[in-house]
Amino acid sequence: MRNATNTPADELHSRMIAAITAHSPHRPRTIDAMSAVPRLGFLREINPDVTAEDAYDPELAVITLKDPETGATLSCSSVPTLVATMLDQADVQPGDRVLEIGSATGINAAYLAHLAGPDGEVTTLDIDPWVTAGTRRALDANGYKQVRVVTRDGALGYAEAAPYDKIVVTVGAFDLAAAWWDQLAPDGRIVVPLRWRGQTRSLALVLDRDRLVSESVVLCGFVPMIGQVGERSAAIDSADTVRLYWDEDQAINPAVLAGVLDHAKTETWTGVMIVSEEPFDGIWLRMTAEDPGTCRIEAKPAAVMSGLCTPAIPVRSPAIAEGESLAYLVLLRSQGQALQQQWELGTAAHGPTGHQLADRLCAQIRAWAASRAEEPRVVAFRQVMATGDQRGSVLIAKRDCSMRIKYSTR
Helix, strand or coil: CCCCCCCCHHHHHHHHHHHHHHCCCCCCCHHHHHHHCCCHHHHHHHHHCCHHHHHHCCCCCEEECCCCCCEEEEEECCCCCHHHHHHHCCCCCCCEEEECCCCCCCCCHHHHHHCCCCCEEEEEEEECCHHHHHHHHHHHHHHCCEEEEEEECHHCCCCHHHHHEEEECCCCCCCCCHHHHHHEEEEEEEEEEECCCCCEEEEEEEEEEEEEEEEEEEEEEEEEEECCCCCEEEEECCCCCEEEEEECCCCCCCCHCCHHCCCCECCCEEEEEEEEECCCCCHHHHHHHHHCCEEEEECCCHHHCCCCCCCCCCEEEEEEECEEEEEEEEEEEEECCCCCCEEEEEEEEEECHHHHHHCCCCCHHHHHHHCCCCCCCEEEEECCCCCCCCCCEEECCCCCCCEEEECCCC
């Protein structure tokens, strides 16, 4: 945390709101809610040492509670710019019945209560009694006693107050729990940070008969939900400096891939350039829609320094794994004289069919470059279907649902 300054909290709050509105356009009702609720009051109720500067930093997630035994984060107030985006996605209206999964500091439940108004109803759930005790205390202290706080596994929902017009999940989920489908009202909406193929997106999903259809898809990151499983990981080198992460529905065998990095590395460059601060996570999202081998690679500093594995972003980059071969995204710094620093996107490949995987990844890079702002349509089906793929569309099978991600250009 930073040291406190003499800047009044009200001024810092106003600056945060101005920064949020400058970051991207938001619904007026979202800005009104975030202006009305005292963020600092909620955070300090959980952790009195939080500074006003940290509380009102528009790009800072503030950890407010850790497990004293393990050090794991139990409660955190999310980055305000992301909070605003997810409130936009939820589009809570006066009179709505809202279920929140993940209580944290209670501030998001307060935003939801402000949006739902006196005729609405908000219930917030968390599996950890330490968290819900703090949530209840913070809500009461800041004038939101009407919010119901329940200690319960969020995957079970809260049938006692269902159906819900909106379900807002504020922890990282790996699946769309069966109870959420059961407890959502017709035409209801779920906002959920959903993880698949090693990356997480906040999805605004609207119920359409027996399926949920995305209205928006936003990159994000959240503390994972306790109890939901489905992601696997394993080292692919003897020193455990490089790991792959993949989903349980994928035919990726780490035993077969062990030692793949000992094969000669082949780099392929696409001619696609990015400039400083330009996001390229859309490549990963597009890969999840179209390539069944998409996964995540992570390289520790020792692996990067030695040249063993050099992903574009060492801690989290997209890769394609299949059989005994691997390809992953890499960057090459341009030596040109452009006003902004530029990097070329390419692939590094290993293994007997690595060149084929590199070709597939390069095709995804070029497809993204042709339409960088394109957002896919995510469709989730309640029934769990057998894995497989259609032309230009991979089926992602989870335990309580199946998903397809589709691009209009395919």
